[in-house]
Amino acid sequence: IFYMLILGFGNLFIADAQTEDHKIYLPIIKKQSIPWNENKFIGLYLPYYLNKDNVEKYMPLADKASGGIKHSVLGWFIDIEENINYNLPTQLEASWQSGYTSFVNIGTSKNAIDIAQGMYDTKLRDLAKAYANWVNLGDSRRAFFAPFPEMNGYWTSYGLVDGVAVTPNHYILAYEHIQEILDRKS
Numbered sequence: 227i228f229y230m231l232i233l234g235f236g237n238l239f240i241a242d243a244q245t246e247d248h249k250i251y252l253p254i255i256k257k258q259s260i261p262w263n264e265n266k267f268i269g270l271y272l273p274y275y276l277n278k279d280n281v282e283k284y285m286p287l288a289d290k291a292s293g294g295i296k297h298s299v300l301g302w303f304i305d306i307e308e309n310i311n312y313n314l315p316t317q318l319e320a321s322w323q324s325g326y327t328s329f330v331n332i333g334t335s336k337n338a339i340d341i342a343q344g345m346y347d348t349k350l351r352d353l354a355k356a357y358a359n360w361v362n363l364g365d366s367r368r369a370f371f372a373p374f375p376e377m378n379g380y381w382t383s384y385g386l387v388d389g390v391a392v393t394p395n396h397y398i399l400a401y402e403h404i405q406e407i408l409d410r411k412s
Contacts, residue, residue, distance in 0.1 A: 268292070269299025269329055276302050276317040281324045301329040303375065306336075306349040314356045318369055327368060331375035332404075338374060338384045338392045342399035350404060354411030373404050 270288055274280040281300070289296050300321045304313055314330075321328045332353070336346050361367045377385050377397060384400075385392050 268295065269297050269301055269326075271301040276300060276320045276328075278320045278323065281320045281326070285324055285326065296325070298327060299329045299370070300326040301331065303331045303333055305333045306346065306353055307334065310349070310352045310356050314353060315360045318357075318360050318367070322365075322367055327370065329370040329372065332371060332373040333375060333382075333384070335383045337387050338377075338396045338400040339387055341384070342396060342403045344403065347407060350407045351411065354408045357408070358411045371408070373401060 272280065272284055272288075274284065285297065285300070302317055302321075304310070304317070318328050318330075334341065334346070334349075340346060341350075357369070357371075374382070374384050374397065376382055377392075379385065
């Protein structure tokens with residue numbers, strides 16, 4: 227189990243829920259303002275696929291191990307090459323129905339330059355549509371999205387092109403491109 231502690235987001239990424247039904251922000255995707263105590267919350271990554279059984283089995287143990295403090299966030303990883311239409315809503319819903327918000331690390335075997343140039347827009351549109359469909363189930367569903375986890379690691383495919391590191395500007399362009407696609411589906 228890996229822990230994360232996210233502090234002090236304030237309203238940096240969160241728009242006014244009265245003026246927008248739901249809007250996508252990186253790294254946060256939300257439906258309404260998050261009412262956690264002073265915008266501080268604790269989460270973890272389970273080493274299991276987030277289906278209903280695993281969340282219901284392991285999260286009470288994690289909550290108990292943290293001194294009875296209920297976690298707010300469940301982190302997990304998904305690649306855009308996976309079966310997004312099944313895996314994304316299944317894991318989002320398992321987390322949400324158990325009272326946790328998902329922190330979804332979006333990975334890919336592609337590089338950030340190709341993403342920025344639109345070469346994998348079909349996969350990204352599938353992700354955006356699957357997320358929008360899940361949010362539209364109601365109940366103020368929301369999740370955090372964080373593309374390109376561990377982008378500075380030599381083990382990531384999106385950080386290298388022919389053995390040469392992708393520049394920060396390429397990541398900016400890729401993030402902006404992902405943001406545009408997610409905004410169109412939200």
